[in-house]
Amino acid sequence: MASAQSDAVRLGEEILIGALEPVIAELRLVDVADYVAFIRFEQFANIRDIVESSIELFFKLGALSYAFEAEYELDWETPPVVMLKLEFRHLKFFASFKLFLESRPRVTIEHWGAEESADAAELCARLRTALTDARLPG
DSSP: OHHHHHHHHHHHHHHHHHHTHHHHHHHTTSOHHHHHHHHHTTOHHHHHHHHHHHHTTTBOTTTEEEEEEEEEEOOSSSOOEEEEEEEEEETTEEEEEEEEESSSOEEEEEEEEESSOOOHHHHHHHHHHHHHHHBOOO
């Protein structure tokens, strides 16, 4: 059972990263040094403005939002990584996840679910449906 759950979470993460591709492209227009500075000096409102302006081009208002949490990994040995915590709420579905902006972006789901209880496979289907409905036309 735990394996089915973890498989569903991995599939959910793949669904999310696919749906977020255009948002990620917009977020990457900002220099990583700016993200690091905003995080280091706790200027989370600046990050919110960047994230929200990137989201509003592709998703309906309120469906996807910045959860006021960000971190960075920066050292001499590896490329920088910026993590932005996001929340998705649409069609009675909720997902809280971390988006990692790095050479190959990735997502890790922290919490997800639907208003009515659902099994793991149904959660993935509901996530796909909610993301599709939340996308703006075009």
